[in-house]
Amino acid sequence: MLVTISTTMYPATDLGFLLHKHPEKLQSFPVTAGTAHVFYPEATVRRCTAALLLEVDPVALVRGTRGQAAESFTLGQYVNDRPYAASSMLAVALSRVFKTAMSSRCDARPQAAAAPLPLELHVPALPCRGGADLAGRLFTPLGWQVAASPIPLDPRFPDWGDSRYVDLRLTGPMRLADALNHLYVLLPVLDDAKHYWVSTDEIDKLVRAGQGWLAGHPERDLITRRYLAHQAQMQRTALARLAEVDDSAADALDNATDEPRVTQEPDRAQSLAELRASAVLEALRTTGARSVADLGCGDGKLLVPLLADTTFTRVIGTDVSSRALEMAARRLARMAERQQERAELFQSSLVYRDDRLTGLDAAVLMEVIEHIDPPRLAAMARTVFGFARPGTVLVTTPNAEHNVRYATLAAGTFRHRDHRFEWTRPQFREWAAGVAGKFGYTAAFLPVGSEDPEVGPPTQLAIFSRTDTTGSDR
Numbered sequence: 141m142l143v144t145i146s147t148t149m150y151p152a153t154d155l156g157f158l159l160h161k162h163p164e165k166l167q168s169f170p171v172t173a174g175t176a177h178v179f180y181p182e183a184t185v186r187r188c189t190a191a192l193l194l195e196v197d198p199v200a201l202v203r204g205t206r207g208q209a210a211e212s213f214t215l216g217q218y219v220n221d222r223p224y225a226a227s228s229m230l231a232v233a234l235s236r237v238f239k240t241a242m243s244s245r246c247d248a249r250p251q252a253a254a255a256p257l258p259l260e261l262h263v264p265a266l267p268c269r270g271g272a273d274l275a276g277r278l279f280t281p282l283g284w285q286v287a288a289s290p291i292p293l294d295p296r297f298p299d300w301g302d303s304r305y306v307d308l309r310l311t312g313p314m315r316l317a318d319a320l321n322h323l324y325v326l327l328p329v330l331d332d333a334k335h336y337w338v339s340t341d342e343i344d345k346l347v348r349a350g351q352g353w354l355a356g357h358p359e360r361d362l363i364t365r366r367y368l369a370h371q372a373q374m375q376r377t378a379l380a381r382l383a384e385v386d387d388s389a390a391d392a393l394d395n396a397t398d399e400p401r402v403t404q405e406p407d408r409a410q411s412l413a414e415l416r417a418s419a420v421l422e423a424l425r426t427t428g429a430r431s432v433a434d435l436g437c438g439d440g441k442l443l444v445p446l447l448a449d450t451t452f453t454r455v456i457g458t459d460v461s462s463r464a465l466e467m468a469a470r471r472l473a474r475m476a477e478r479q480q481e482r483a484e485l486f487q488s489s490l491v492y493r494d495d496r497l498t499g500l501d502a503a504v505l506m507e508v509i510e511h512i513d514p515p516r517l518a519a520m521a522r523t524v525f526g527f528a529r530p531g532t533v534l535v536t537t538p539n540a541e542h543n544v545r546y547a548t549l550a551a552g553t554f555r556h557r558d559h560r561f562e563w564t565r566p567q568f569r570e571w572a573a574g575v576a577g578k579f580g581y582t583a584a585f586l587p588v589g590s591e592d593p594e595v596g597p598p599t600q601l602a603i604f605s606r607t608d609t610t611g612s613d614r
Contacts, residue, residue, distance in 0.1 A: 141226050143234070143323065144181070144191045145316075146260040149252070152188035156180070157248045158316050159190055159241050169237050173197070173229040176237050194233045225305060226266045228328035235324055242324065242349070244317035256313035261323065263308040265291065269332040272306050277359055278326050282318075284310040321349040329366040338369040343378045344462070355382040380460070380491045380516070412589055412598055416536050417442055419588045420504055423603055425451060427532045429501035433458060435490060435524065436508035440468030447472070447479040456497070458488040491519040497528040505535045507599075510559045517571075525579035525604070533581070533604040535572070536588060538562045541595040565596055572602045580608045 147155050156163040163183035169176045174197040182189045235242065246253035268275055272288035279286045287309040290302035310319075325346065328334050346354070346367050354360060360382065361375075368374045420442065424432060430453045434442050437457035446455045459465050465485050472483055488494045490505075490512065497503070503524060512520055524533060538555055540562040549555065554562050563571070569585060576583040581604040587597035 141194045141196065141224055141230050142191060142264055143226065143230060144189050144260075144262045145319070146182075146187065146189040146262070148187050148258045151185040153183050153185060154249050154252055155188045155190055155316075156183070158246050158253055159238055160246070161190065161237075163188065163190075169233075171229075171233050171236050173232070176233040178237055192230075192233060192237060194230050196229060224265055225331075226263045226327050227331045228334040230263075231324045231327045234320060238320055242317055242320045244315065253316065256315055259310075259312065259314050259316065259319055261308075261310040261319060263323075263327070265305050266308045266327070267304055267331040267333075268306045268308075269304060269330065271304075275306060275308055275330060278329065278357075278363070279310055279322065281358055282322055282353055283314060284312045284322075286310060318353070321351075322353075325349050325354070325363065325367060329363050332366050334369055338371060338374070340374060340377075342368055343374055346378055347382060350382070377489070377492070380489045380519075413441070415589050416506060416599055416601075417445060419586065419599075419601055420506055420534055420536065421445055421449070423534055423586070423601065424502055424504070424532075425449075427502060427603075427605075429532060430454065431499075431501045432456070433497055433500050433503045433528075433530070435488075435497075435503055435505050436460075436511070437468055437485075438464050440471045440485075442504065442506060443468060443472060443483065444475065447475060447483055453482060454484070454500075455482055456484045456486075456500070458486055458494075458497070460487065460489050462487055490523055491516050493523055493527045497530075500528065500530040502532040502534065503528060503530040505533065507536055507538070509535060510537050510554075510556075510561055510563075513560050521575045521579070525575055525581060529579075529606065531606050535602045535604070536599050537568060539568075539596050539598060539600045540564050542592060542598045544595060545592060545598075563600075565600060568600050568602065572604070576604055581606050 145155070145159070149155075153163055159178075161167060161178045163180040166177065166179045169178075171194070173194060175195045177193045177195065178190065179193070180188065180190055240246075241253075244253050266275075268288070272290050275288035276286045289307045289309075291305040291307055292298060293300040293303045314322075346364065350357075350363075354363065357363060361379070364375050364378045364382070368378060424446075430451070432446060432452050432454070433456035434440075434446070435458055437443055437459050438461075440457055443455060443457045446452050457465070457468055459468070465487060469485055472480055472485070486496065488497065490508070505524070509517065509520070524530075538559075541564050543549055543555065543562070544551075546555070565585075569583075572583040572585070575581070584603045584605070586601045586603065588599035588601050589597045591597045
């Protein structure tokens, strides 16, 4: 099976630096399915093409412990399309051979690695369960120009019609890392089959490769369902992670940094992020909480002052993003050992029950709920208020009415690119009242930041206090 990657950037031979494969060398790499070969059919300053040819050994696949033959008859295990048609085997070879390129790392040409390049990807034979139209539905929203030509069953007998294979050609300006990740995810999706057992590790691979594009893809559900071999529980987990933060880097979460689309007022002594943290800390001290969880902790900025205050004897930080937790761990590593001993970090989703979060005095959702798709807010509320049931829950979220005070924020846009909504004060209070009434809490509200007489404060804070001590699920 074959895929080619071509570019007309100048000099085009820089493609060799970006792929970390020299144009003048033929290189071979052992992979589970056989041997992957990388070579360059053309390499000039005007146009360069890199080819990945996967030489599959179908006999070894059948004999190997990892091979999973889908054919129901013995001969079909040896005579099939695996050596010729792109599939999950080619996707695995891509990740093995171009692993560094897929992470967008290139010390020799960092600017080219970070910039969109004129690219053309060609997969001559691709199983496409859903036809050429499905290929367009998957790649066009990503910015590709798609040419998917059905391959006839037999050119000598046109009446037989088309096969389930297409000749796929993608063109357009695209970062090389993004292009490779698109192929890595979507090749097995189009084939709708995988040659290996799909375990929970595949969720991490999908979220990592789909960073920045999968969460907002119009065919997200179809992609996750097929990529995870139609395993419903794993698909729900993957969708939950994508719906919350798309496994964003910590500096893309606005509970870790200030709003990137707005400019801070010049006379403000503290940033809005600092004001939020101060308001949350003061509210926690008022409640007398000793054990606290920062749910959606990002890179751990709030965890630092929590651990610096000996009032809080147990401090938990959770996030759906493993990369954010890694950054939080590095931040906490700079603190005194006695402070680190009171900290716990672990990965958790806000839309699924986690028994590790029960029995706490307080939980904080600081600039988190607006990153959750509105249809999933009910699941989040059930998890936090119904299952975990801390004595106090603090929730901060932007006040949409205040957005008109930001000169750099275009009308009708949100403060952050990942926000799914931004509420006015009445909308936030209506939601909070509904959650409080359903799960046995009362809700009080405080402003965060200077309160404008016309549009209110930039951030709104709700303090939920539990009214019963049963701790039962609702």
